[in-house]
Amino acid sequence: MPDVILKNLPFLLAGLRLTVEIALLSIVGGTLLGLAIGVLRYLRIPLIARSFDLYVVFMRGTPLLVVLFSCYFGLPALFGHKTSAYWAAVGGFVLFIGAYLAEDIRAGLRSVSPSLVQAALATGLTRASVLRLIVVPIAVRNVIPTLFNQYVRLFKFTSVASVIGVNEFTGSAMLVNGREFAPITIIGFVALTYFLLCFAISLVGRTLYAHLAVRT
Amino acid sequence: MPYRFDWAPIWANRDLIVDGFLMTIALSALGLCLALIVGVIFGTAGSSTRRALRTCAAAYVEVMRNIPLLVHMYFWYVGLAFLQLPPFACAVAALTLYSGAYVAEAVRSGLGAVPRGQRLAALATGLTPRQSLLYVVYPQALRIITPSLASLCSQLIKDSSLASVIAVAELTYQASAIEGQTFRTFEVYITISLLYLALVTVVTYGLLLVPVARDRPMQGLSDA
Numbered sequence: 001m002p003d004v005i006l007k008n009l010p011f012l013l014a015g016l017r018l019t020v021e022i023a024l025l026s027i028v029g030g031t032l033l034g035l036a037i038g039v040l041r042y043l044r045i046p047l048i049a050r051s052f053d054l055y056v057v058f059m060r061g062t063p064l065l066v067v068l069f070s071c072y073f074g075l076p077a078l079f080g081h082k083t084s085a086y087w088a089a090v091g092g093f094v095l096f097i098g099a100y101l102a103e104d105i106r107a108g109l110r111s112v113s114p115s116l117v118q119a120a121l122a123t124g125l126t127r128a129s130v131l132r133l134i135v136v137p138i139a140v141r142n143v144i145p146t147l148f149n150q151y152v153r154l155f156k157f158t159s160v161a162s163v164i165g166v167n168e169f170t171g172s173a174m175l176v177n178g179r180e181f182a183p184i185t186i187i188g189f190v191a192l193t194y195f196l197l198c199f200a201i202s203l204v205g206r207t208l209y210a211h212l213a214v215r216t
Numbered sequence: 217m218p219y220r221f222d223w224a225p226i227w228a229n230r231d232l233i234v235d236g237f238l239m240t241i242a243l244s245a246l247g248l249c250l251a252l253i254v255g256v257i258f259g260t261a262g263s264s265t266r267r268a269l270r271t272c273a274a275a276y277v278e279v280m281r282n283i284p285l286l287v288h289m290y291f292w293y294v295g296l297a298f299l300q301l302p303p304f305a306c307a308v309a310a311l312t313l314y315s316g317a318y319v320a321e322a323v324r325s326g327l328g329a330v331p332r333g334q335r336l337a338a339l340a341t342g343l344t345p346r347q348s349l350l351y352v353v354y355p356q357a358l359r360i361i362t363p364s365l366a367s368l369c370s371q372l373i374k375d376s377s378l379a380s381v382i383a384v385a386e387l388t389y390q391a392s393a394i395e396g397q398t399f400r401t402f403e404v405y406i407t408i409s410l411l412y413l414a415l416v417t418v419v420t421y422g423l424l425l426v427p428v429a430r431d432r433p434m435q436g437l438s439d440a
Contacts, residue, residue, distance in 0.1 A: 061370070061413035063377035065388055066405055074401045078219045156284035163286075163381055170286060177294065187295040191283045198282035 004182045005189050015172030016193065022086070022168060023155045026093035030154065031147070033094055034101025039136065041102065042109040052102070059099030064157055068092040072164045089161035097154045104146045108139035141212045148205025152198045159194070169193070225398035226407055236390030237411055243304070243386055244373045244415075247311035251372065254312055255319025260349075262324035273320060280317035285378055288314050293382040307379035315372045322364045326357035366423040370416040377412075387411060 005012070037056070041049045059067070072088035075081075083091070112135050120130045140147075162171030173190045177183055226233070262273035280288075292306035301309075330353050338348030380389035391408045395401050 058409070058413065061374075061416045062409045063374040063388065063412060065377045065380065066391070066409055066412065069388075069392070069395075070402070070405045070409075073395065074405060077399075077401050152282070156282075159284040159286040160378065170284065170290075174290065174294070183290075183295040183297060187287065187291050191287050191291065194284055194287060195279060195282040199278070202282075 002182075002185050002189075004176075004180050004185050008176045008180070011172055011176060012169070012189075015167055015169040018086075018167065018172075019155075019158050019169040020197075022090055022093065022158050022161060022166070023151075025090050026097060026154055026158070027151055029090070029094035030097035030101055030150075033098035034105050035136075035140075037098065037102035038105030038109060039131070041106050043131075056099045056102055059096060060103070064092070064096050064160055065163060067096045068160060068164050071095070085161070085165045089158075089164060089166050093154060093157065093161075096157075097150060100150050100153075101147065104143050104150065105139065108143035108146075109135055111142060112138050138214050141209075141214050144205060144209040144212060148202060148208075151205070152201050155198055155201060156194065219402065221403060222400055223403050225400045226394070226403050229394045229398070232390045232394060233387070233407065233411070236385060236387035236408075237415075239384065239386040240373070240376055240412075241415070243307060243311070243376045243379060243384065246308050247315060247376065248369060248372055250308065250312040251315040251319050254316030255323050258316065258320035259323025259327065262320060263327040273324070277317045277320050280313055281321075283314075285310060285314050285375055286381065289378055289382050303379070303382050303384045306382055307376070307384045311372060311376060311379075315368060315375070318368050318371070319365070322361045322368060323357065326361035327353065329360050330356045362424060362426070366420045369423060370420050373416050373419065374412060 001009075037052050041052055041056075043049070068089060071092040072083070072085060075083060075088070075091075116138075117130060117135060120134045121127070125133070158168060159170040161168050162174065165171075167175065170190060173186050177186045180186070258273045258276050261269040262277070264270055264273075288310035289307060292301060292309050293303060296306075334356060335348055335353050338352040339345065343351065376386060377388040379386055380392065383389070387408050391404045395404045398404070
């Protein structure tokens with residue numbers, strides 16, 4: 001490894017740790033949010049489903065950077081309570097990716113064949129149990145590839161948190177660059193690291209899908 | 217403390233917002249055209265019968281797709297600072313190469329979805345390989361991938377907001393500037409969110425209306 005990288009490695013790794021942390025929190029939070037909204041929209045509960053439609057359309061039509069700015073600068077103005085850049089970023093990522101995941105999960109839920117649902121209902125299961133035991137597990141396992149695509153997207157998106165002042169991997173790399181001025185080396189290192197990690201996430205997705213996919 | 221909305225400062229700065237909106241449109245339009253060209257080239261290479269071409273295309277797609285767009289932008293703007301490229305050119309280059317990889321993947325899957333017999337039949341009627349690709353295979357592939365192209369297009373428009381980080385005066389950049397002067401945070405970001413939403417909606421639905429994309433394959437047969 002080049003000297004510039006070696007010398008600043010502890011600092012860069014601290015940034016990378018922050019990136020992974022933000023990504024994991026947002027993935028878990030976003031998946032839970034997406035699952036909740038996806039199921040609510042699938043069930044077509046009047047009014048609630050409609051308002052979440054609005055949320056999904058709005059979020060999917062807005063750039064991530066604008067969502068982050070709104071969370072970081074806007075929410076404190078609205079509630080009179082200052083959030084740290086870190087939590088504003090996590091909140092923004094969860095809200096943003098949640099909308100995409102909700103849409104993917106709803107597509108998965110709708111792909112579960114109706115006759116399966118009717119058969120389950122006919123055996124005497126309640127509607128809630130049918131949803132919990134049959135529809136959601138099958139749907140989630142079927143959309144694993146799409147979910148992991150979104151996770152890769154999210155992992156790349158975490159770099160945008162540097163714009164609102166979170167010193168995650170990209171942010172700390174640019175700080176190092178400001179001090180050392182070796183842009184090609186540093187940006188090359190950053191790009192390579194993101195590439196390897198994103199590739200790893202896709203590999204995990206492919207492996208999980210190979211093991212869990214529902215074969216009918 | 218309830219937040220009191222005040223839209224007057226936004227209206228006062230409408231010139232900046234319009235400028236930014238036009239810049240966003242220019243950036244996205246140029247990025248999209250170039251990304252389509254790059255995407256068709258690498259997508260065609262990716263579905264080629266030659267292994268070397270396929271490997272090249274796959275390498276391009278994987279490398280470009282797995283690096284954050286922000287890092288692409290920094291690469292052109294900071295990494296290649298000695299070239300002194302204007303920020304707009306850096307943003308276009310980053311958007312083109314990044315989105316081009318997604319387009320390439322869509323084109324490749326579209327070409328793969330056109331039945332093999334179509335190309336063989338075209339060749340059998342005496343069309344040259346280039347003609348059969350151009351007049352028979354590409355149009356059918358285009359119909360298949362129009363929905364994913366539309367969503368890539370809306371993706372690109374939203375991604376163009378990252379150009380504000382490297383000082384391209386597009387919509388998000390102007391919004392930050394207005395926010396910094398007036399502190400009407402919510403009003404500014406709601407305004408530009410709606411503008412982005414409108415642009416994305418118009419472009420997405422507009423693309424689905426393109427005649428070649430709308431026609432069903434084989435439709436002509438049932439009419440005849």
